Amino acid sequence: MSDVNSPVKVLLLGKEYPVVCGRDEEHELRVAARYLDDKMRKIRDGGRIIGTERIAVMAALNIAHELIQAQQQLKSGGAVGDRLSAMSHKIDNTLGTE
Secondary structure, three states: OOEEEEOOEEEEEEEEEEEEHHHHHHHHHHHHHHHHHHHHHHHHHOOOOOHHHHHHHHHHHHHHHHHHHHHHHHHHHHHHHHHHHHHHHHHHHHOOOO
C-alpha cells in the first residue's frame, strides 16, 4: 500500500487545485491551503491588486516575510537564552555553587 493519497483538492479563491501529498501530510496541506486562501482573499478584497496570479505572488511574499520574521525572532530568542545561560553560569561561579 502506498503512502501517497490520490490528489487532495484544495480551494484557493474559489478555484480547485488537486495536490498530491503523503497520507500523513493531508491535514497540514489543508491547513496551509486555508491559510493561503485567507491571505489571498484579504489581498483581493483590499482592491489594489488585480489578477489571481498577482494576488498569489503578493500572498507568497507576505507569507515569506512572516516566516523570515519568525526565524529572526527564534534566533534572537536563542541568543537571549544563550546570554542568560552564560550569566547564570557566571553567577554560579561567583557564588561557588557550581
